[in-house]
Amino acid sequence: MTKPYVKTTPDNAITTIEFFHPAHNSLPGDILAQLAQAITDAGEDNATKVVILKSGGERTFCAGASFKELIAIDDEKTGEIFFSGFANVINAMRKCPKFIIGRVQGKTVGGGVGVASATDYCFATKFAAIKLSELNIGIGPFVVGPAVERKLGLTGMSQIAINANEFYSPEWAQQNGLFAEVYESTEEMDEAVQKFAENLCTYNPEAMKHMKQMFWSGCENWDDLLAERAKISGKLVLSEFTKETLKRFK
Template sequence: MTTTRTNGSLYTHTENHIATIEFGHPSSNSFPSELLERLTKAFDTLSNDASVHVIILKSEGERAFCAGASFDELIAITNLEEGKQFFSGFANVINAMRRCKQPIIGRIQGKTVGGGVGLAAACDYCMATEAAAIKLSELTIGIGPFVIEPAVSRKIGLAAFEALAWDASQWKNAYWAKERGLFTRVFETIGELDKEIQLFAEKLASYNPQATQQMKKVTWVGTDHWSDLLIERAAVSGELVLSEFTKNALHKFKK
C-alpha cells in the first residue's frame, strides 16, 4: 500500500526493542519539507526512548527507495531564505541520524537518487536489493550534492563520491554501491532482504544497548561540526536553486 498524500506519510512502530520508521510519498518517495521535518523529529524522539535498541529505516512500496528532494517544492523556491530552509531539511535529518543513540539499519529496496543516497549513507548499516541503483543527479539541474557530501564521502570515500557526483546522469548499480561500502549485503528479492534485516535487527536488539550506543559514538567521531557545516552547505544549494539555469532545468524536467 502506498500513500497518496501530497505531503507524504511517516509511520513509526516499535516491537521487541526494534523501531521501524517507514516514509512514503506518491512521487517515488521523494521528500517535501514537511516530511523531512517529521523524519527528523522521529529520529530525535526514538533516540531518547530507552526501550528502543535499534532502528530500521525503510520506505513504502516495492519500487524506488527515495527520489530525493520534492521537485514541486524546488520549483516553488523564490528567495535565498526559502532555499536555505528547504535544503536544511536534509541537513537536519542527517544530523538527527548522526546524533541518534541507536544504530540505524537502512532497507534500500529500489532506486535511490540525491538526498536518498545521503539517507542511505547516514545509516549505520545498509542492506539492499539488486534493484537499488544509485545516482547523484544534482549537477544536471544546476545544483550539487553539497549537503549530503560529508555523509556520502564518510561512507564510501571521496573518490567514489566524485565518481557519482561528476557523472550525474549515470546510475551505479547496487553491486557498485556494495563494493564501495554503502551497502553491506545485496539480495535478489525484497523478501530475502526483509528476512535478513529482521534477523540482523533482532541480533542487534539483543546486544547490550550501552555497548551499541558507545559503538555508534565511536564510528561517528569527528562529525560534531556537521551541525554547522551541513547548514552552510544548504545555503549554497539554496542560492544555486534560484539560478536561471536551475529554474529552466526544473521546468524542463517537470514537463
C-alpha cells in the same frame, strides 16, 4: 492516491520508521521534518534498542528532493530552509544513540543516497541502483555530500557526483562501502533485516551507543557544516541555469 506519511512502529526493542510519498518517495519539507523528529524520538526512547529505516512502496527507495518544492523556491532563505531539511535528517541520524539499519528496496537518487549513507548498516536489493543527480539541475550534492563521502570515500562520492546522469549498480555501491549486503529479492532482504535487528537487540545497548559515537567521531561540526552547505544549495537553486532546467521538469 495514497497520501505522504512518516510512521513509527515499535515492536519489542525494534522501532521501524517508514516514510512514503506517492511521487517515488521524494522528500518535501514537511516529510523531512517529520522524519528528523521520528528519528530523534526513537533515539530518546529507552525501550528502543535498534532502529530500522525504510520507505513504503516497492520500486523506489527515495527520489530525493521534491521537484514541486524546488520549482517553487523563489528566494535564498526559502532555499536554505528547504535544503536544511535534509541536513536535519542526516544530523538526527548521526546523533541518534541507536544503530540505524537501512532497508533500500529500489533505486535511490540525490538526497535519498544521503539518507541511505547516514544509516549505520545498510541492506539493499539488486534493484537498488544509486544516482547523485544534483549537478544535472545545476546544484550539487552539497548537503548530503559529507554523509555520502563518509561511506564511499572522496573518490567514490566525487565519481557519482560528477557523473550525474549515471545510475551506479547496487554491486558498485556494495564494493564501495555503502551497502553491507545485497539481496535478490525484497522478501529475502526483509528476512535478513529482521534477523539482524533481532540479533543486535541481544547486545549491550551501552556498548552499541559508544560504538556509534566512535564510528561518527570527526563529524561533530556537521550542524554548522551542513547549514553552510544548505546556504550554497539555496543560492544555486535560484540561478538562471537551475530555474531553466527545472522548468523542463514541470
